[in-house]
Amino acid sequence: MKFNKRNIHIGNNVALGHNVKIGDNCTIYDNVIIGKNTTICNDCIIGEPLSDYYNIENYVNQPTYIGENTLIRSHAIIYAGAKLGNELVTGHRIMIREETVTGDHCMFGNSVDIQGHCILGDYNRLHSYISIGKYSQFEDYVFIYPYVVVTNDPTPPSTSLKGATIGSYSQITTGAVLLPGTNIGKHCLVGANSTVGGEYEDDSFITGNPAKRLGQLSKMPFFNEDGIKHYPWPNNFDYGMPWKKGEFDVWLSQNNEKIK
Amino acid sequence: MKFNKRNIHIGNNVALGHNVKIGDNCTIYDNVIIGKNTTICNDCIIGEPLSDYYNIENYVNQPTYIGENTLIRSHAIIYAGAKLGNELVTGHRIMIREETVTGDHCMFGNSVDIQGHCILGDYNRLHSYISIGKYSQFEDYVFIYPYVVVTNDPTPPSTSLKGATIGSYSQITTGAVLLPGTNIGKHCLVGANSTVGGEYEDDSFITGNPAKRLGQLSKMPFFNEDGIKHYPWPNNFDYGMPWKKGEFDVWLSQNNEKIK
Amino acid sequence: MKFNKRNIHIGNNVALGHNVKIGDNCTIYDNVIIGKNTTICNDCIIGEPLSDYYNIENYVNQPTYIGENTLIRSHAIIYAGAKLGNELVTGHRIMIREETVTGDHCMFGNSVDIQGHCILGDYNRLHSYISIGKYSQFEDYVFIYPYVVVTNDPTPPSTSLKGATIGSYSQITTGAVLLPGTNIGKHCLVGANSTVGGEYEDDSFITGNPAKRLGQLSKMPFFNEDGIKHYPWPNNFDYGMPWKKGEFDVWLSQNNEKIK
Numbered sequence: 001m002k003f004n005k006r007n008i009h010i011g012n013n014v015a016l017g018h019n020v021k022i023g024d025n026c027t028i029y030d031n032v033i034i035g036k037n038t039t040i041c042n043d044c045i046i047g048e049p050l051s052d053y054y055n056i057e058n059y060v061n062q063p064t065y066i067g068e069n070t071l072i073r074s075h076a077i078i079y080a081g082a083k084l085g086n087e088l089v090t091g092h093r094i095m096i097r098e099e100t101v102t103g104d105h106c107m108f109g110n111s112v113d114i115q116g117h118c119i120l121g122d123y124n125r126l127h128s129y130i131s132i133g134k135y136s137q138f139e140d141y142v143f144i145y146p147y148v149v150v151t152n153d154p155t156p157p158s159t160s161l162k163g164a165t166i167g168s169y170s171q172i173t174t175g176a177v178l179l180p181g182t183n184i185g186k187h188c189l190v191g192a193n194s195t196v197g198g199e200y201e202d203d204s205f206i207t208g209n210p211a212k213r214l215g216q217l218s219k220m221p222f223f224n225e226d227g228i229k230h231y232p233w234p235n236n237f238d239y240g241m242p243w244k245k246g247e248f249d250v251w252l253s254q255n256n257e258k259i260k
Numbered sequence: 261m262k263f264n265k266r267n268i269h270i271g272n273n274v275a276l277g278h279n280v281k282i283g284d285n286c287t288i289y290d291n292v293i294i295g296k297n298t299t300i301c302n303d304c305i306i307g308e309p310l311s312d313y314y315n316i317e318n319y320v321n322q323p324t325y326i327g328e329n330t331l332i333r334s335h336a337i338i339y340a341g342a343k344l345g346n347e348l349v350t351g352h353r354i355m356i357r358e359e360t361v362t363g364d365h366c367m368f369g370n371s372v373d374i375q376g377h378c379i380l381g382d383y384n385r386l387h388s389y390i391s392i393g394k395y396s397q398f399e400d401y402v403f404i405y406p407y408v409v410v411t412n413d414p415t416p417p418s419t420s421l422k423g424a425t426i427g428s429y430s431q432i433t434t435g436a437v438l439l440p441g442t443n444i445g446k447h448c449l450v451g452a453n454s455t456v457g458g459e460y461e462d463d464s465f466i467t468g469n470p471a472k473r474l475g476q477l478s479k480m481p482f483f484n485e486d487g488i489k490h491y492p493w494p495n496n497f498d499y500g501m502p503w504k505k506g507e508f509d510v511w512l513s514q515n516n517e518k519i520k
Numbered sequence: 521m522k523f524n525k526r527n528i529h530i531g532n533n534v535a536l537g538h539n540v541k542i543g544d545n546c547t548i549y550d551n552v553i554i555g556k557n558t559t560i561c562n563d564c565i566i567g568e569p570l571s572d573y574y575n576i577e578n579y580v581n582q583p584t585y586i587g588e589n590t591l592i593r594s595h596a597i598i599y600a601g602a603k604l605g606n607e608l609v610t611g612h613r614i615m616i617r618e619e620t621v622t623g624d625h626c627m628f629g630n631s632v633d634i635q636g637h638c639i640l641g642d643y644n645r646l647h648s649y650i651s652i653g654k655y656s657q658f659e660d661y662v663f664i665y666p667y668v669v670v671t672n673d674p675t676p677p678s679t680s681l682k683g684a685t686i687g688s689y690s691q692i693t694t695g696a697v698l699l700p701g702t703n704i705g706k707h708c709l710v711g712a713n714s715t716v717g718g719e720y721e722d723d724s725f726i727t728g729n730p731a732k733r734l735g736q737l738s739k740m741p742f743f744n745e746d747g748i749k750h751y752p753w754p755n756n757f758d759y760g761m762p763w764k765k766g767e768f769d770v771w772l773s774q775n776n777e778k779i780k
Contacts, residue, residue, distance in 0.1 A: 193713065233677060
């Protein structure tokens with residue numbers, strides 16, 4: 001059943017790296033570059049053209065970059081002009097718009113929807129059904145949980161959009177809304193169903209509707225199953241991370257310079 | 261790559277206007293009428309039959325109307341019996357059920373889900389991931405933001421559904437839930453993640469969980485980037501609207517009679 | 521137009537019962553069993569393989585069971601290793617992951633997303649856009665409304681997931697989030713946009729962010745259109761249920777032994 005090359009359509013000037021596999025019923029539009037060892041599952045659209053495609057005779061698709069060692073599950077729609085890093089793994093039906101740049105080692109769940117002009121760092125993990133508004137910027141190791149929306153219009157409707165920013169290692173939990181221009185520091189935790197606006201320093205626990213900073217996250221009594229304080233979480237979690245559990249500080253001291 | 265007519269299936273009694281384009285892998289069921297200059301992108305289902313189709317031998321599909329100068333992006337599912345106005349533009353994977361009627365110049369984002377028997381006016385803008393329950397009714401220039409749900413069952417579960425109504429120019433922001441039978445007046449603003457029930461007069465600012473009316477929206481200190489009060493927003497925003505910025509009152513005086 | 525057998529691909533060792541219909545553009549992977557009189561609409565993927573499929577040469581798909589008299593609407597993705605009961609009816613684009621077991625007579629709306637290792641009883645009704653986290657367990661007659669998320673990670677991120685449980689006849693309304701390990705009793709009602717953690721006895725009305733138990737649901741003044749107290753709702757609602765309106769107690773006394 002694997003990769004039967006049925007009903008696949010590939011445009012002009014498409015560059016497929018070594019060992020790239022394309023699933024059935026996929027459409028790869030013009031000017032797409034896909035890195036080696038990457039798998040695009042069934043029913044995907046890569047390099048989806050912008051509106052002008054339907055209106056302008058001589059429309060030229062922007063280049064689209066898909067990294068190496070990537071697995072994009074079925075029914076993804078990735079727009080022309082997106083640039084995705086290496087080692088990405090996705091669920092089904094993701095949507096990524098133009099001018100979005102993502103780092104390496106990201107994971108995106110089902111129906112993640114990233115509007116255009118976003119910048120995501122390395123090791124971002126976006127679970128399923130998440131909407132990231134235009135002009136959002138996330139650092140590295142940002143985890144976002146289902147039904148979170150990152151918004152961008154302070155006075156709807158307007159054309160003066162302000163994206164939110166999220167610092168490295170921060171966790172935005174289920175159903176939270178980040179209001180336009182919100183700035184979340186590093187190592188923060190945003191509670192479920194919170195409505196968050198404003199600016200938050202590193203190591204904040206932020207929750208409620210409207211949300212408030214309840215204090216330093218690392219001082220809060222969030223104990224994990226080992227009975228120890230869970231935050232900062234990199235001390236206690238290493239699944240898919242570049243450090244080993246209990247050795248985050250060691251890793252950090254060795255790698256700090258290399259982090260963007 | 262454009263409109264290769266691959267794997268397209270078109271039923272009986274389908275009327276396509278001048279210059280209609282149908283993308284690859286589309287299915288157009290019986291009794292669909294599509295207005296001139298309309299584009300249906302890849303992988304769409306237009307005129308999706310109701311349940312009886314699967315059970316009744318002599319099932320006849322209700323007529324489905326798609327307007328003129330419309331762009332429906334990929335993976336849409338539009339049920340038989342829907343009637344969509346002219347100049348519609350949609351994102352991907354929208355779902356519109358039977359007996360829904362929409363006005364002209366609407367925009368629907370990705371994964372907008374409109375259940376049956378809804379009536380939407382002109383220039384409605386529904387961003388992505390929005391669920392509109394059966395029997396909802398919106399006037400003109402209604403803007404709805406991601407992850408809003410308009411509900412309809414006052415005592416779940418029951419069969420006595422009561423749709424919500426939204427007046428012209430109102431803005432329902434991200435993650436808000438409108439409870440069954442809620443009536444929002446014209447020129448209102450509903451805050452993010454609010455849970456709203458009851459009846460609200462024109463020019464209300466409504467927010468919180470549970471939501472309250474905090475006062476007249478036009479008196480609230482919501483200043484836009486030009487440093488002036490943003491509401492009523494039509495004074496300050498004209499993108500895709502029929503009036504020009506700063507000339508809403510002029511337009512209104514000239515067109516009031518023509519508005520439904 | 522019905523069931524033209526176009527662009528359908530069926531793997532090895534697939535068993536289709538009597539009168540099974542498969543829509544166009546469907547892929548049925550290896551080791552799928554589908555019960556009699558079941559209809560799989562267009563563009564579905566049944567038996568979607570797990571990650572190893574893409575990595576391991578001798579990958580064997582787990583068996584996938586779809587029950588009898590089932591209607592799965594278009595664009596469903598059902599993973600290998602799921603086991604779905606009889607008489608299921610679904611909307612479009614549902615997603616069910618591996619090791620999930622569902623009872624009979626369930627209804628799932630559009631874009632319901634059930635992560636793996638969940639157990640659902642009979643007559644569960646999940647409306648559209650609902651995310652059910654891994655290890656959730658629901659008894660019978662559980663109704664869940666749009667944009668509800670059932671979560672499972674008490675200290676995100678971690679690998680010690682704790683699913684939530686919901687007792688029979690309980691109603692979880694729009695936009696509610698169940699925090700990890702929440703236990704909802706039988707005959708409860710959770711209010712819209714609530715954020716719910718902890719343990720709740722039978723017959724609780726639970727609402728707010730954070731949610732509290734406001735009292736016994738059956739004592740609350742929730743009157744339906746007949747002017748009588750609506751809860752316990754099985755006295756007043758029978759659409760698709762095995763009892764008749766007004767005869768729930770009779771049915772219960774006759775069937776109690778047969779309920780799991």
